Amino acid sequence: MGKIFKPNQWVSIDEDGIVTVTVSKSEMGQGVYTALTMIIAEEMDADWDKIKVEPAIGGEEYDDPVSKTQITGGSTSMRDMTDMLRIAGAQARSVLTEAASIKLGTPKENIVTSNGMAIDRVNGRKISYGDLVDTALELSVPSKVSLKTVDDFKIIGKSIHRVDVDDKVDGGAKFGIDIFLPGMLYAVMARPNAYGAKPLSFDKEAALSITGVKNVVQLGNSIAVCAETIGAAMKGRDALAVQWDKGSDPSFDTAKAEQEVITALDREGSLVSERGNFLQNDSTHRKIEASYFLPYISHAQLEPTNCTVDLKDDQCHIWISTQAQTRVKDIAAKITGLPNDKIYVHTTYIGGGFGRHLEIDPVDEALIIAKEVKRPVKLIWMRKDDMLLDYFHPANAYKAEGWLDEKGNLKGLHFKLAAPSVYKRVYPNAFINGIDPGATESMVNTPYNIDYLKIEYVDVDTIVPVGFWRAVGPSRTAFAVESFMDELAYAMGKDPMEFRLELLKDNPRATNVIKVACDKAGWGKKLSDGCGMGLAFQSCFGSLIAEVAEVSVVNNEIKVNKVTCAVDCGIAINPDIVRAQIIGGVIMGLSGALKEKVEFGNGGVKTINFYNYHMLRMNESPEVEVNIVNSGERIGGIGETGVPPIAPAVANAIYNATGIRLRELPLNLTRK
């Protein structure tokens, strides 16, 4: 093995000139392996064709600098990592430049770098990065470096093909579920449908009598069957013939799940924010009121949850599709008793993250089983397990009030939101005064310039587990805010676009995204009968986005024909990736808007597979156009940004087409 120059934890170069970039963020299709690597490659003038990307396995040196933990979420990867990775790449370039000046016998000022080569710009002599490794190893890495200016960018801003696509097309890409370890046992679980249900009896011997079944392990209220083949594990699970009790609330059903949230609006809320002055009893003002409801929805990521572990006496290796490596290590350390630096988390490609894999539930199951069976364990959740044990996007009930003066100016807005809190479980220190800080995001800090804005939140206690679902608070608040903005506009006979632009007069970026989206969509053009256009806008994840949905309604069937988007994310590192993420967010958000709803019954989840949990398919997928607005402002996130506006844009388009205002998801004109 030859020499390797590694100036920092992010990049190394070998004597063949191969540049290995270590990425601390998880690749779940949002393109981080590529975009983060582009940052380093740019600043170090690397040869893109000689770049390899590896997921990080390590400690605090891979923590996100803002959240101080290794985690991927909140559309923060580029925002949090760019500055640090620019410095990392520049450090490499700085040392390579110095090494070249030594090897070429020329002053540093004469050296320029380009495409993996250091060049003496006076006499044209060149030397490759690979040939500089041995000299570079003798030099110290500077902490102060100079960065490129935007004008010098050769890689950033280009739609470079992603580093993971070829493997994903050829079928060689490894997800968590694709890992094999010698001597491993498969673990498949028997679980109850009802929350809190305990096993009354099960036939352990029948399971053990299946050829290949080696162990039956009870974990709390679930039972793991461990076998040498997946076929035997599944047969063993069936052979258990578990009898379950009725669970903690056998009568819990969809109606109860929804009423819990809706009736919570009648309770006193916690004041989240109140700004401006307003005389609520001013009788010259016209009051508009509306209520909105969004049901629980599932993550339903296509790769079902899984975890493969190899637990030895002195170390533990975990292969997992995870968004939260530090959390995985912490729980593993707790269960195994090993120190954190003896826990190795091997991050695989994630077959759909969406916030589901911020949770680390398969890890403790796999490790408890491994401790018992004393062999490596590959734990695979069946689809039913995944649907039963999801931490759902919380149901949200809103009450909205708006006051308009006689000229149709919006004088005040009041939103009250009732929803079970995700933060209460996940970040309890941030759950203060009964307020979930994530739930009202993008509503609290809406850029609309309104004289008076009051927001209240009511927490809801429920047996339903809730978690982070792509776009979290903003994807919920968008439906209430942007539907209501349209209701206000129409109440005063104003064009919904003009109504919004009035309230964003002093915000050129917001004004611009709305105008671009509307212009490209043909806002205001004459549409045929039964067709309508709807607009929604949001500031979220450090970016601004506007979406215009064009729908046609025939026999109460809603068809979304086209969605036109404009997004301002400051600077688009890789425009094709930005475009793909916005389109993906729109389609996923549209699935939530038109199709999805968790149903409960007999004390637990009823929607346990895709025959009764419906998601958008090819035939309902519209054309989506994305216009990237390059404002050159501070970089914003895009992984989740496409999601929030689509539901209200479609609801607004349906109103425009039919005069019918739908205030509940999934949007449906046939329901009574």
Added chain:
Amino acid sequence: MDYDVDVEPDVKLLWVLREYIGLTGTKYGCGIGQCGACTVHIDGQAVKSCQVNVGDAVGKKITTIEGLPADHPVKAAWKELQVPQCGYCQPGQIMQAAYLISQKPNPTDEDIDTYMNGNLCRCGTYPYIREAIKLAAKGVRKNG
């Protein structure tokens, strides 16, 4: 390639391909034929392998994503248009799309809807899949 596998005949072909033979390109998504991630070709037909008992697949010609040629027009179109995001559903999408093109060399949007409706994509790449199918079909028609 012929494979001899020691497995009971009622284990689903999907699991045998993946966990017994080690061809992990074919994916498990739902186990009930509703998501299409497990799509393979059996004697030229696209089939959801989670619905096939391995015993019924004995002696048949099975093509998985790994077996589709590297220069297959569908694979080429998928790469050119950068279709996959998380990528988990894509082997199934590609196998289904390859079958579609073999049946409909000039697919309309309706053909694409009909053939691809059994393949879920949670990341929302449907617009890319549609474009790539048309591109791949054009490539096939051009090259005869």
